[in-house]
Amino acid sequence: MKENHLQPTPTLNFHHLSVREFIKTHAGDKDDPVNQAVSLYYAVRDGIRYDPYAIDLTAEGLCASTTLKNGRGWCVAKAILLAACCRSMGIPARLGFADVRNHLSTERLRAQMRTDIFYWHGYTAIYLNNRWVKATPAFNIELCRKFNFHPLDFDGTADSLYHPFDLSGNRHMEYVNDRGLFDDVPIDAIISTFRKAYVVDDSLEKADFEADVTSETR
Numbered sequence: 001m002k003e004n005h006l007q008p009t010p011t012l013n014f015h016h017l018s019v020r021e022f023i024k025t026h027a028g029d030k031d032d033p034v035n036q037a038v039s040l041y042y043a044v045r046d047g048i049r050y051d052p053y054a055i056d057l058t059a060e061g062l063c064a065s066t067t068l069k070n071g072r073g074w075c076v077a078k079a080i081l082l083a084a085c086c087r088s089m090g091i092p093a094r095l096g097f098a099d100v101r102n103h104l105s106t107e108r109l110r111a112q113m114r115t116d117i118f119y120w121h122g123y124t125a126i127y128l129n130n131r132w133v134k135a136t137p138a139f140n141i142e143l144c145r146k147f148n149f150h151p152l153d154f155d156g157t158a159d160s161l162y163h164p165f166d167l168s169g170n171r172h173m174e175y176v177n178d179r180g181l182f183d184d185v186p187i188d189a190i191i192s193t194f195r196k197a198y199v200v201d202d203s204l205e206k207a208d209f210e211a212d213v214t215s216e217t218r
Contacts, residue, residue: 002183005092005127009184011080014088016065023085033091034156037126037135040085041154045137048078052109052118053209057191075138076122080185082137083124092127095185096134099177100162106212112204117176119197120190123161125181132181134159146213 008014014023026043027036049072060066064084067073073081079095086093100121110116123136135154144151148167154160162173 002092004183005094006087006090007183008084008087010059011063011185012084012087013063013065014084016063018068019064019081019084019088022068023088027085027089033089034128036089037086037091037128038154038156040082040089041135041137041160044078044082044085045152045154046140046142048073048081048137048140049210050074050078050139050143051209052105053204053207055205057187057194059187062185062187074122075118075136076120076185076190078137079122079124082135083126086124086126094125094132094181094183096123096125096181097121097179097186098123098175099179101174101176102172106209106216108204108207108212113198115197117197119193120179122185126156128156133157134161136160136162143210143213 013019022043023040026040026047028039030036048067051072052074054070054072055074056062062077062080064081067077067081083093083095097120099117099119101116102118105116123134123138125132125134133156136152139149139152141151143149149172150163150167152160152162162175164172164174166172
């Protein structure tokens with residue numbers, strides 16, 4: 001196992017006091033890596049609100065401590081936080097990325113992106129029981145209930161990936177391109193893709209994602 005699967009980085013800043021406190025609170029009592037990873041997964045999934053409007057493609061904006069401070073983040077920010085927590089516990093972790101077709105999003109987000117492809121969707125790859133397991137802590141449980149999604153559970157043994165259909169049988173997520181695993185977030189590559197693919201102005205970051213979801217799901 002490579003040593004850099006356990007190291008802090010500018011974004012996976014697990015030595016920060018807030019991250020250490022989060023880990024202390026949520027890593028679980030047992031000295032078992034699977035138990036610890038699962039406990040941390042649910043703490044990130046449900047303790048940090050998913051917000052695709054809040055995208056800051058800087059190391060400071062993406063780092064684990066910033067996500068904890070904000071209490072919200074998009075899929076990449078939440079994946080970074082989970083990876084940082086795992087590395088702090090001595091559990092090897094990497095960042096995985098894929099392009100996904102999202103059939104369910106807000107009207108505001110669709111208008112801004114002008115596509116249903118979410119490039120560089122982020123998840124966490126965690127090394128447990130001698131294999132890499134994928135964990136996707138993006139959608140908090142409250143959001144799943146509002147959008148009628150299947151919540152993504154994680155037991156440390158099977159991959160936790162987006163479901164292709166929602167609870168009503170409508171199309172939900174489709175993986176269209178696997179970008180692989182990285183030891184740290186490839187910020188420059190993500191920025192390059194976003195500039196080519198999306199036309200988004202700063203009105204999105206000033207909007208309230210939860211309010212939009214609530215309005216559209218009433």
